[in-house]
Amino acid sequence: MIPKPLHYFNEGLAFALELVALGALAWWGFHTGSGILVHLLLGLGAPAVMAWSWGMIAAPRAKYKIALPLVIVFKVLVFVLSSAAVYATGSHTFALVFGVVALLNTAVATADREAMTRQRDTQSD
Template identity: 50%
Template structure:
């Protein structure tokens, strides 16, 4: 069953915010935990940039290289999993768990909604 339009829009908006939050978590981790200090800025920029490039190439709605759903879900798992690890790494295990649960539920709902739209 397809989500009603307002719920679809809310879920897609949440997905975008989660993607931005994941990039922010990776930058935060790079800035807080990387040693030596001289590498902090490099990692704080490179980690989210690498995640954004990976997402844009394979997981974005208009991905440069469209892959089947399992590939898209693998990229999302990698990026969101890295964000969860980053949150844990900066000393926020409860936030890491909460972020992981919200990302998992959001991705699951979006996947079911897209499948229903394709078959409906």
């Protein structure tokens, strides 16, 4: 388990990365295809789909509770797709840095949550 200040920092970073993922999908959408209708559809639709699906299965108070490994797979998929979207707009360095930071953050958060769960379980025994 990581120290409390680092835990809070990592959780805050996770939220910031989720917001960046939304922005990345919007950025990609508004720069993909031709025509204002396509730009609006993708620029607003892609982040809306991400926000809705995240809220349904990955948010702390998600409507559908799924197994943690599936939540992690979902989060990794969202971050990889968001990074790929930014990469496709030509911002290669930002896309790579964002992807690496997001994946490291997800790994640290997962390990920290598992350690907290183990500690809670041993204290209740």
